[in-house]
Amino acid sequence: MTLKTNYQLMNADEMRGTLDRLADEILAAHDGRPLVLVGIQRRGVPMAQRLAKTMAEKANVQSQLGILDINLYRDDLTHVAVQPIVRRTELPPQIDDKDVILIDDVLYTGRTVGAALRALTDFGRMRTIQLAVFVDRGHRELPVEANFTGRKIPTKDNEVVEVRLTEVDGEDAIYVMETE
Amino acid sequence: MDLVIKSGRLIDPARGIDAVVDVVVRDGKIASIGKANVPDIPQFDATGLIVAPGFFDIHVHLREPGTEEAETIASGGAAAVAGGFAAVAAMPNTKPPNDNPSITSYIISEARRSSPALVFPIGAVTREQKGETLAEIGEMVEAGIVGISDDGKPVMDGRLFRRALEYAQLFNLPVIQHCEDLNLSKGGVMHEGVYSTRLGLKGIPSSAEDTMVSRDLILAETTGGKYHVAHLSTRRAVEMVRQAKAQGLNITAEVTPHHFTLTDAAVAEYDTNAKMNPPLRSQDDVDALRKGIADGTIDAIASDHAPHHSNLKMLEFDRAPFGITGLETAVGLAFTELQLPIGRLIEMFAINPQKIMRVAPWGLFEGSGAHLTILDPKRQWKFDVSQSRSKSRNSPFHGREMTGKAVATIVHGKVVYEDRS
Amino acid sequence: MKRKDLLGIRELECGEILEILDTAESMKELSSRPIKKVPTLRGKTIINLFFEASTRTRTSFEIAGKWLSADVVNVSMSNSSVSKGETLIDTARTLDSMSADCVVIRHASSGAPHTIARMTKARVINGGDGAHEHPTQALLDALTIRQHKSGLSGLKVAIVGDIAHSRVARSNIHLLTKFGSDVWACSAPTLMPVKMDELLTENQERLHLTHSMDEALDQADVIMMLRVQFERMNESFFPSVREYFRYYGLSRERATRAKPEAIIMHPGPINRGVEITSEVADGPFSVILDQVASGVAVRMAILYLMVGV
Numbered sequence: 001m002t003l004k005t006n007y008q009l010m011n012a013d014e015m016r017g018t019l020d021r022l023a024d025e026i027l028a029a030h031d032g033r034p035l036v037l038v039g040i041q042r043r044g045v046p047m048a049q050r051l052a053k054t055m056a057e058k059a060n061v062q063s064q065l066g067i068l069d070i071n072l073y074r075d076d077l078t079h080v081a082v083q084p085i086v087r088r089t090e091l092p093p094q095i096d097d098k099d100v101i102l103i104d105d106v107l108y109t110g111r112t113v114g115a116a117l118r119a120l121t122d123f124g125r126m127r128t129i130q131l132a133v134f135v136d137r138g139h140r141e142l143p144v145e146a147n148f149t150g151r152k153i154p155t156k157d158n159e160v161v162e163v164r165l166t167e168v169d170g171e172d173a174i175y176v177m178e179t180e
Numbered sequence: 181m182d183l184v185i186k187s188g189r190l191i192d193p194a195r196g197i198d199a200v201v202d203v204v205v206r207d208g209k210i211a212s213i214g215k216a217n218v219p220d221i222p223q224f225d226a227t228g229l230i231v232a233p234g235f236f237d238i239h240v241h242l243r244e245p246g247t248e249e250a251e252t253i254a255s256g257g258a259a260a261v262a263g264g265f266a267a268v269a270a271m272p273n274t275k276p277p278n279d280n281p282s283i284t285s286y287i288i289s290e291a292r293r294s295s296p297a298l299v300f301p302i303g304a305v306t307r308e309q310k311g312e313t314l315a316e317i318g319e320m321v322e323a324g325i326v327g328i329s330d331d332g333k334p335v336m337d338g339r340l341f342r343r344a345l346e347y348a349q350l351f352n353l354p355v356i357q358h359c360e361d362l363n364l365s366k367g368g369v370m371h372e373g374v375y376s377t378r379l380g381l382k383g384i385p386s387s388a389e390d391t392m393v394s395r396d397l398i399l400a401e402t403t404g405g406k407y408h409v410a411h412l413s414t415r416r417a418v419e420m421v422r423q424a425k426a427q428g429l430n431i432t433a434e435v436t437p438h439h440f441t442l443t444d445a446a447v448a449e450y451d452t453n454a455k456m457n458p459p460l461r462s463q464d465d466v467d468a469l470r471k472g473i474a475d476g477t478i479d480a481i482a483s484d485h486a487p488h489h490s491n492l493k494m495l496e497f498d499r500a501p502f503g504i505t506g507l508e509t510a511v512g513l514a515f516t517e518l519q520l521p522i523g524r525l526i527e528m529f530a531i532n533p534q535k536i537m538r539v540a541p542w543g544l545f546e547g548s549g550a551h552l553t554i555l556d557p558k559r560q561w562k563f564d565v566s567q568s569r570s571k572s573r574n575s576p577f578h579g580r581e582m583t584g585k586a587v588a589t590i591v592h593g594k595v596v597y598e599d600r601s
Numbered sequence: 602m603k604r605k606d607l608l609g610i611r612e613l614e615c616g617e618i619l620e621i622l623d624t625a626e627s628m629k630e631l632s633s634r635p636i637k638k639v640p641t642l643r644g645k646t647i648i649n650l651f652f653e654a655s656t657r658t659r660t661s662f663e664i665a666g667k668w669l670s671a672d673v674v675n676v677s678m679s680n681s682s683v684s685k686g687e688t689l690i691d692t693a694r695t696l697d698s699m700s701a702d703c704v705v706i707r708h709a710s711s712g713a714p715h716t717i718a719r720m721t722k723a724r725v726i727n728g729g730d731g732a733h734e735h736p737t738q739a740l741l742d743a744l745t746i747r748q749h750k751s752g753l754s755g756l757k758v759a760i761v762g763d764i765a766h767s768r769v770a771r772s773n774i775h776l777l778t779k780f781g782s783d784v785w786a787c788s789a790p791t792l793m794p795v796k797m798d799e800l801l802t803e804n805q806e807r808l809h810l811t812h813s814m815d816e817a818l819d820q821a822d823v824i825m826m827l828r829v830q831f832e833r834m835n836e837s838f839f840p841s842v843r844e845y846f847r848y849y850g851l852s853r854e855r856a857t858r859a860k861p862e863a864i865i866m867h868p869g870p871i872n873r874g875v876e877i878t879s880e881v882a883d884g885p886f887s888v889i890l891d892q893v894a895s896g897v898a899v900r901m902a903i904l905y906l907m908v909g910v
Contacts, residue, residue, distance in 0.1 A: 069627065072639040072669075072905070083602075083910050086627045086902075122636040377794040378611075380711035380733025380768060385795075450712030494690045496710035498731070 003160060003177040009135070009153065012172035018150040019047070022132055023054040025148050026101065027061060033127070036100045038066035040116055041087045043105040046167035047134065051103065066091040068102075073115035089119075096124040101148075105163035107133040110144030135174060137161050181208045181550070181593035184218050188226025188554065192233055192544035193523045194531045203231060205550040208592035213544060224595060226554055229587060232526045233543040234266025234298075234551030236533035237507060239331070239356075239410060239434060239482035242268070242299070245286065246275025251487040251571050253287065256507070257295025258569035259485070261597040263507040264529075264586020266551035267298035268485075269537055272309065273332035279304035279315040281323035288324050296596035297589075298551065300326040300539060305344045305355065311335050314343060321351045326537040329356035331410055334392055336362060338399065345405030353538050354408045354432070357396055359417070360458065364388035369498055371444040371459040379447065381497060384459050386414040393417045397424045400431060408536055409433040411484050413458040415468035422477040432536045433472075434480040437506060437513035438576070440469045446576060452493045452500035453576040456486065473518060479532040483510045487572030505570050509563050509577045511555070515584020522557065529553075554588035561585050602906040606718040606725040609734035610775040618776065622744050625895070625902035631668055632897065642671035645702045645908050650692070650717075651728070652678040652708040657869055658728050658737070661893070662705050665900035671702075671908070689713065693720035703908045706730070711768075724907045732766050737903060738868055739772035741895040743780075745888050746823055748895070749864050753780035759817040759859070761849060762827025762876055763838070764788040764797070769868045770827060771800070778804040785809045787817035789849060791838045814849055821859040825866045826851050826877045842875055851877045853884070864888045 010018065039048030045067050055061045069087040092098075102116050113131060120129060132148035137155040153176070155161060160177045164170075183205040190213065191198050202216040237260060243251040251259075253270075260268045270287060272278035278287065284301050291299035303325035304315045309332065317328055328348060334357060335341040341357070348355050365388035370376050372383020393409060397420055400407035412418060412433050424431045438456065443463050446454040454460060472478040486503025493500050514525055530553065534541050542549045565578035589597040602617070610618070631637055647666045649659050659675060666673035678692070696704055701723040706714040711731030718725035729735040747753055758777050764770045764786050774784050778801060786797065790812055794800075797810055811817050818824060829845060839845050856865065865877075865887040873879045882889060 072628075072641040074641075083906065086624045086905065088627050089630055118640065122638060123634065372795050374796040374799045377796050377800055380731045380771065382732075383795060450715050491688060491690075494716075495688055496708065496713040496716055498710035498712075 002180045004180055006159065006176045006178045009151065009161070009174040009176055015172050015174065018134065019050055020054060022148050022150055023051055023058060026051070026132065027055055027059050030061060034098050035061070035063040036066055036092060036095060036098050037063050038068050038091065038100055038102050038120075040102060040104040040112060041067060041069040043163055043165050043168055044103045046165045047105060048103040051132070064092045068116055068119055070112055070115040070119055073119045075111065075115065091123050095126060097127045100126045100129045102129060102131045103133075104131070105134045106161050107131070107136045107144070107146050107149075108139060110140045110142035113144045114142050134163050135161050182206050182221040183224055183550070183590070183593045183595070184216055184221055185224045185226050185231055185552070185590075186216075188229050188231035190231045190544050191523060191526055193527045194233075194543055195545055197544050198523070203544070203552070205593035208550055208594070210544070210546055210548045210550050212546060224588070228556070230522060230555040230557065231544070232553045232555060233530040234589070234591065235264050235511065235529040235553040235586065236267040236269070236537070237263070237265045237483050237485070237510065238269040238480060238533045238537055239436075240268040240270055240485045240507065241273065241487065241503070242270045243487060244274065244290065245283065249571070250489045252294075253290045253299060254294035255569060255571045256485070256487070257291065257297040257299065259505070259507040260297035261589040261591065262569045263483075263509070264511045264553045264555070264589055265297055265507060266553060266589055266591045267300060268507075269300045269302050269326055271302050271329060271331045272304040277304050277309045278302070278320070279307050279309065281316065281319045284320050284323035284325055296591060298591060300324070300537060302327045302329050302331075302356065304328065305330045305335055306340065309333060311337055311340065314340070314347065317347060317353070318351065321353065325353070326539050327354040327356050327408070329358065329410065331356060331358040334358050334360050334362065338395060341396065342399050342403055345399055345403040345407060349405055351538070352406065354406045354536055356408045356410050357392070358410050359389045359392040359396065361388045361391050364391065369455060370447050371461045373444055373462055375444045375447055379450065384457070386416060386461065386465070389414050389458055390416040390420070393420050397421075397429065397431065400424070401427070401429050404430065406430050407432075411436050411439065411458055411482070412469065412472070412478060413439050413461050413465060415465050418468045418472040418477055422472065425477060432479045432532070433477065434482040435469050435473060435478045436482060436484045437510045437517070438504060440466060440473065441513050441517050442576065450497045451576065452495070452497055453504055453574055455497060455500055455502055456484070456504050457502040470518065473520070473528070479528065480536060481510060481514055481528045482533070483507050487570050488574050490573050493574045503574065505568065505572055505575045507570065508568055509575065509580070509582075511586045512561065512563065512582035512584055513577070515557055516582040550590060550593035552590040553586050554590070555584070556587045557584045559583070559585040559587060606714070607736055607903060607907065608714055608718060608725065608727045610736045610739050610772045611734065615779055618740065618743070618779070621740055621899065621902050621906065622747060624906060625740075625744055625898040628901045628905070629894070629898045631901070632894065637668050638670055639668065640670045641905060641909055642666065642669040645671045646700060647671045647673045647703045647705065647904065647908070648696060648699070648701045648723075649673065649675045649728075650678065650696070650704050650706045651676070652706070652713070653729070655707055655729070658707060661896040662728065662900050665897050665904055668897075669901055669904055671904065689716050690720055693717050696721045696723050703904065726903060726907065729768055732768055732771070734772045735768040736772050737896070737900055738769050739776045740903070741892055741899040742773055742825070742866060742868075743776055744895040744899055745866065745892050746864070748891065749888060750822060753777065754782060756782040756822040757785065757820060758782055758823040758825060759785045759787060759821040760825045760827065761787045761814055761817055761851065763792045763829060764827070765792045765794045766830065767827050773825065774800065774808055778807040781807070783807050783809060785811060785817040785821070787811050787814055787849070789839055814855065815858055818855060818858040821863055823864055823866060824851065824856065824859055828868065828870065829872055829876050846875055850875065851881050853878065853880050856881055856886075862886075866892060868892070
């Protein structure tokens with residue numbers, strides 16, 4: 001499967017601005033209770049780290065960080081071409097009664113979030129679970145919506161939205177690609 | 181049975197015959213050898229083929245009485261003639277073992293009734309083959325045995341084996357030993373070497389065979405008995421037999437086709453069709469066996485045909501029984517794997533076996549029983565185990581391509597097997 | 602995992618081994634969760650077919666399967682069914698009729714898992730066959746070593762004990778030499794297999810054989826002690842326990858020959874005072890309990906990679 005780039009959705013500056021706005025929205029909605037930002041492996045993790053840092057700088061709000069690998073909870077393993085790599089999961093020990101914000105780069109079918117919700121229930125009973133994503137590209141297969149969205153764009157079935165983050169990919173950019 | 185075999189190349193090394201002539205058979209016996217014109221009796225066209233004295237496989241397990249699901253005298257005989265053997269010598273480790281004249285007589289009469297090949301029973305050395313006391317060897321001779329052996333097992337007790345060698349001289353019987361020190365080989369399931377270590381299987385060291393060959397050769401020397409080593413498999417054993425013969429001892433030895441063809445590498449992924457006793461050994465041993473064949477140290481090729489029901493071979497390697505079939509592939513393997521002059525091949529399959537066993541000889545001479553093997557050294561063929569006449573399927577040679585085959589077998593003047601394809 | 606079966610380490614490539622170890626690493630945290638369960642293998646049937654008694658390995662596989670939500674069934678094939686004439690092919694057919702997705706086999710005969718694997722559709726994991734291989738043990742040993750020594754290359758690993766009858770030794774030798782470590786296999790002369798110097802078809806130069814425990818332990822990074830089986834005494838492999846301990850037992854004094862930070866390993870169960878003293882087995886450098894924890898993680902990883910997709 002080869003990908004060709006259709007267009008660049010955002011550059012580094014635009015991404016910084018978007019993350020900044022997401023942080024503002026989260027802060028505005030925050031009522032002072034303990035907050036846990038759980039990044040979904042793989043790119044949700046650096047996203048969560050950046051958000052936590054921004055929120056601490058802007059409003060001195062300290063949030064805990066968590067990492068969640070959802071591969072052991074997928075319901076669509078048989079449809080995945082290559083067996084996904086299982087990465088680390090690390091959540092703060094006392095997660096009961098806390099407010100969790102799941103953080104991911106792209107919201108598409110909603111199945112990743114579905115798996116993440118299944119995973120979180122095994123860790124305890126959180127007070128609330130919300131979702132923050134960089135890009136919502138539509139085509140939901142489950143009743144899932146993000147509470148905080150960076151950019152919403154319509155996409156075609158054969159398109160792929162690639163969010164690149166320096167921590168993982170060496171650059172900050174978002175591209176919309178197409179499979180040939 | 182009357183028959184004329186026309187225009188074959190007759191080769192009988194024992195009688196110095198090598199000529200293209202006809203053989204006339206009357207009433208199951210050879211009436212004349214020479215140009216013949218007898219149109220009134222059945223003709224067998226042997227043009228381009230070799231006519232030899234009937235091959236004799238002196239080490240075969242027919243499994244009857246007792247284990248008829250693996251083989252019977254009838255099916256074993258059918259497999260024998262399909263392999264070019266006019267005669268076989270049947271080992272006594274049946275159930276019950278052939279350690280008395282009634283079992284011997286049973287085997288002979290059943291063979292007469294149902295086997296296309298001649299069957300010569302070998303009697304046990306010891307009662308029930310337990311290795312404790314001598315069996316009634318003389319009685320069995322009267323009934324028709326042609327040799328004695330506890331094959332399957334050795335006679336471990338040196339004193340008892342000495343007695344056997346002495347006693348058998350009364351009847352001019354060969355004493356055939358399966359050489360294996362059971363203490364050294366205990367628990368082993370394949371040759372002790374690189375492959376047994378890699379596969380994690382317990383090994384049977386060459387020393388288990390060599391120590392007994394060594395002991396037996398000394399006993400043979402000191403008793404003057406007629407001693408025959410069954411299924412030789414190691415370099416050292418070949419060397420010891422060579423030396424013993426050089427000293428003029430009354431020693432003979434046989435080798436199986438699988439021992440000069442395959443090595444212990446054949447076990448590969450735990451293939452039970454590569455499990456037999458003595459086991460397949462190293463390339464070095466195979467080389468020594470081939471040299472022993474070429475220089476006359478080894479007298480005969482015998483298959484050690486050991487059929488087992490397929491259920492038994494589908495067990496884990498440790499538990500599967502030892503043994504493979506071999507009657508139908510022996511001649512083909514000898515042709516293909518050894519580059520022997522045809523006379524030597526016939527010697528090893530037909531002439532020497534008759535000298536080793538206590539049988540009335542047959543061959544290309546007037547008055548002989550008409551037991552003949554017709555060979556085509558150029559025939560290309562592939563062994564298909566599913567077409568085997570044996571009841572059993574435990575052969576590692578399925579699909580093996582060979583050049584050279586016995587294309588017909590004649591017993592008492594009757595063509596009991598023919599392959600004109 | 603592309604292979605149908607995991608029968609030994611010998612045929613694995615380093616990439617395959619690392620995939621298992623890395624996955625196991627990620628799965629380790631499951632043991633510290635309040636709810637030790639993930640739905641990954643829900644609806645999959647895993648059968649533990651143990652022809653040889655083993656509480657340790659079987660329990661480890663059972664926990665691994667259950668934490669992954671698989672249906673785990675333990676079948677103990679006692680010797681009586683073997684003598685009743687039940688053959689391996691019957692067993693294999695039974696597995697297929699039970700729609701087993703995966704079978705873990707432990708058998709006293711080398712090659713039994715290979716024979717069954719040829720005859721069944723289920724994916725077969727070798728839980729230890731005769732003296733041949735015990736791949737999951739070598740993998741969990743590797744995970745443990747990697748955890749303590751930050752890698753698997755360039756180490757000196759001493760394996761001491763009954764090498765001739767040890768599948769654990771063989772599997773570890775295959776794995777460690779593949780990764781570029783040197784393995785010193787040490788045993789009494791009676792317990793060293795014939796042609797052991799030709800065991801490997803590659804990296805043979807990384808395998809060193811010795812009868813001297815001092816030589817094996819000298820500057821070792823890892824000491825792996827093997828379990829002594831008392832039946833070997835009856836077969837005259839060595840005369841007595843006392844004599845065995847004197848020459849091949851690991852005491853604190855002996856252990857000082859190794860590097861100061863050397864770790865002590867044992868596949869278990871240990872014979873205290875025979876091949877290893879309690880002092881060493883329970884001491885600060887023993888990682889025997891880590892091995893057990895690694896065992897569950899490695900087995901979860903293997904089950905996930907074999908049956909998870």
